[in-house]
Amino acid sequence: MKALDNKPAPPKPLPKGDLLDEMIGQYIYQANCPVPIKKLGNGYYIFGTRKIYAKILNGKLVIRVGGGFMIIEEFINTYAEQELNKINKIQEQQSLLNRDDDDVDSLDIPPASRHGASSKNFRGSGRLTHKSPRQFT
Numbered sequence: 001m002k003a004l005d006n007k008p009a010p011p012k013p014l015p016k017g018d019l020l021d022e023m024i025g026q027y028i029y030q031a032n033c034p035v036p037i038k039k040l041g042n043g044y045y046i047f048g049t050r051k052i053y054a055k056i057l058n059g060k061l062v063i064r065v066g067g068g069f070m071i072i073e074e075f076i077n078t079y080a081e082q083e084l085n086k087i088n089k090i091q092e093q094q095s096l097l098n099r100d101d102d103d104v105d106s107l108d109i110p111p112a113s114r115h116g117a118s119s120k121n122f123r124g125s126g127r128l129t130h131k132s133p134r135q136f137t
Contacts, residue, residue, distance in 0.1 A: 023061045024054060027072045035083045048083025049090070
């Protein structure tokens with residue numbers, strides 16, 4: 001839980017003017033929730049990696065979950081850590097993908113062999129011409 005250990009500064013509250021935006025901003029700020037949230041419009045937001053629908057019901061801010069609604073405090077307590085884990089996993093995967101391609105090139109394996117095919121199986125068009133079932137031994 002990298003993101004929970006080194007908590008960033010609380011996110012800036014959303015712009016004033018829309019009561020729903022103000023309430024979401026207030027709850028996110030008060031909960032010191034490090035999960036990024038972005039407004040999509042018409043009550044929809046991106047909370048981390050999750051698209052959510054928020055509305056004010058009987059004066060309380062609620063989030064649509066499954067077939068019902070969950071108050072914002074319960075939603076943050078339930079899903080913030082899960083979303084942070086998803087974000088951390090995505091960031092780790094992207095950092096692995098962003099490594100130099102030199103790592104693969106330094107293996108001294110011909111390009112066709114890297115993908116499990118030999119060069120004799122290809123025509124000039126690059127399509128596989130020899131179709132035989134793969135045997136596992």
